[in-house]
Amino acid sequence: MSIATDAVQSRQARTLPLRYVLPKLLRDPLKAFEAVGREANGEIVRVNVGVFRPYLVTRPEHAQHILRDKAPNYRREGLMWKPFTRLVGQGLASEGPSWAFSRGILQSVFSGKNINAMTDEMSSTIAEAVDELAARTKEQPSVDAVTELTRIVHRTVIRVFFGSRISMADAERLGKAIHIATTSIGARMLLPFAPHAIPLPGDRAFARAVRTVDEIMFPIVREARRQATEDGDVVSLLIRARDEDGRSFNDQQVRDDLVGMFVASSETTVTALTWLWAAIDTLPEVSSKLYAEVDRVVGEEQPGREHLDDLVYTKMVLQELLRMYSVGWIVPRMVVDDDVIDGVRIKGGSILVISPYLTHRLESVWDDPHVFDPERFAPESGRDRHRLAYLAFGYGPHACLGSSLFTIESQLIVSAMLRRFRPRLGPGARVDPQVRLTLKPRNRIELVLHPKAKQA
Numbered sequence: 091m092s093i094a095t096d097a098v099q100s101r102q103a104r105t106l107p108l109r110y111v112l113p114k115l116l117r118d119p120l121k122a123f124e125a126v127g128r129e130a131n132g133e134i135v136r137v138n139v140g141v142f143r144p145y146l147v148t149r150p151e152h153a154q155h156i157l158r159d160k161a162p163n164y165r166r167e168g169l170m171w172k173p174f175t176r177l178v179g180q181g182l183a184s185e186g187p188s189w190a191f192s193r194g195i196l197q198s199v200f201s202g203k204n205i206n207a208m209t210d211e212m213s214s215t216i217a218e219a220v221d222e223l224a225a226r227t228k229e230q231p232s233v234d235a236v237t238e239l240t241r242i243v244h245r246t247v248i249r250v251f252f253g254s255r256i257s258m259a260d261a262e263r264l265g266k267a268i269h270i271a272t273t274s275i276g277a278r279m280l281l282p283f284a285p286h287a288i289p290l291p292g293d294r295a296f297a298r299a300v301r302t303v304d305e306i307m308f309p310i311v312r313e314a315r316r317q318a319t320e321d322g323d324v325v326s327l328l329i330r331a332r333d334e335d336g337r338s339f340n341d342q343q344v345r346d347d348l349v350g351m352f353v354a355s356s357e358t359t360v361t362a363l364t365w366l367w368a369a370i371d372t373l374p375e376v377s378s379k380l381y382a383e384v385d386r387v388v389g390e391e392q393p394g395r396e397h398l399d400d401l402v403y404t405k406m407v408l409q410e411l412l413r414m415y416s417v418g419w420i421v422p423r424m425v426v427d428d429d430v431i432d433g434v435r436i437k438g439g440s441i442l443v444i445s446p447y448l449t450h451r452l453e454s455v456w457d458d459p460h461v462f463d464p465e466r467f468a469p470e471s472g473r474d475r476h477r478l479a480y481l482a483f484g485y486g487p488h489a490c491l492g493s494s495l496f497t498i499e500s501q502l503i504v505s506a507m508l509r510r511f512r513p514r515l516g517p518g519a520r521v522d523p524q525v526r527l528t529l530k531p532r533n534r535i536e537l538v539l540h541p542k543a544k545q546a
């Protein structure tokens with residue numbers, strides 16, 4: 091389908107009124123969001139949520155217009171990003187030349203042979219962490235999924251990012267400080283117009299957490315620059331990296347983008363892997379196929395680079411997981427100049443939200459979208475789908491830089507866990523998504539790590 095952009099024949103977007111949205115929004119925000127998606131039915135609408143009326147975009151063709159064809163007109167900035175830059179600086183979370191510089195450097199670091207070296211580091215770290223978990227849960231197999239997956243993912247990310255440049259104690263402090271910073275920022279993001287002179291809940295915790303991050307990060311970066319080694323940890327890679335014009339990062343930029351990547355990579359991965367066990371718990375056909383693949387491909391070995399190509403079904407399950415539980419459930423943009431998309435006028439200066447969560451539930455795009463079915467991602471299927479039918483990692487100039495790292499890390503974590511356990515949800519565990527910066531489980535998810543029987 092081509093997108094008509096003719097201003098003369100254009101019309102206003104239909105607005106879904108506050109009285110329609112608000113009661114549902116208060117009862118259950120995600121259900122309300124789904125109801126809004128059904129009502130919009132692929133059309134571009136404005137959603138009246140009181141203080142502002144963002145455009146909501148769900149159709150793949152419309153998303154392509156925004157994320158790729160006219161990307162410069164839809165900037166990933168806006169008031170809601172401002173507080174975030176105090177934690178991650180002016181590189182990745184900004185737009186324009188400083189973002190392009192960061193993106194160029196990071197793209198060169200997170201590619202090709204560096205990813206292979208990172209995979210080897212991840213493989214041994216994950217195996218160690220899961221073996222420790224197995225030893226700890228011998229007597230008491232019931233655990234909190236988020237706590238244990240956070241342990242595994244943080245340890246892995248910290249090893250890949252810092253190598254041996256950080257002590258265990260500082261690694262733990264850093265993980266905690268970044269967690270506090272990202273969770274205490276909520277009020278500022280919800281009230282983007284509030285001046286900084288007016289204190290908001292979370293401000294002090296946020297400022298303390300950022301100070302802790304700086305106290306840990308700057309000495310590591312300075313020491314790595316002084317030593318100038320050829321090591322493969324991300325700190326060293328960032329210090330050595332050059333963009334196309336031969337420019338390199340200063341210490342502040344290394345610190346900022348490391349923190350940015352840590353934030354982008356940790357919570358997303360933990361949340362996705364928490365959903366996994368919940369999603370397959372009631373689907374014996376999916377789980378037994380997954381177990382059989384891991385048993386056949388990995389068996390008793392330590393999951394590593396050599397197994398990845400054969401963990402095909404595991405990868406399909408992860409793709410389907412991010413279709414149904416799109417951790418990045420909305421992708422917001424600021425509209426720069428007036429535009430017309432498919433006959434609908436879009437006003438410059440307004441906010442527009444693309445929703446992977448809703449795109450992934452469009453009946454016109456996906457067969458039985460509410461059914462968890464990894465076969466949609468079988469190597470031979472899905473050829474007739476629009477490229478942007480699947481938006482889990484965004485698209486265009488801002489597309490996720492960590493999608494391959496996520497897939498590799500998750501294939502390794504899932505297979506390392508299935509080498510030791512048959513995880514099941516605890517009795518009475520409820521799986522209820524909650525909308526935050528990412529789509530998270532509302533309640534504690536208890537996992538029972540039944541030990542896997544030894545293979546004959």
Ligand code: HEM
Pocket residue numbers: 166182193350351354355356358359362412416417418421422481482483484485487488489490491492493495496
């Ligand atoms: C479940 C895992 C993940 C999901 C669902 C996810 C999703 C996304 C999405 C939707 C975007 C696009 C945002 C936009 O267009 O505004 C994005 C951007 C980004 N992601 Fe991920 N991501 C994941 C894991 C990772 C990992 C592991 C890393 C790093 C190692 C990472 C690094 C980034 C970065 C740096 C960007 C910003 C790129 C830019 O603005 O140029 N992500 N991610």
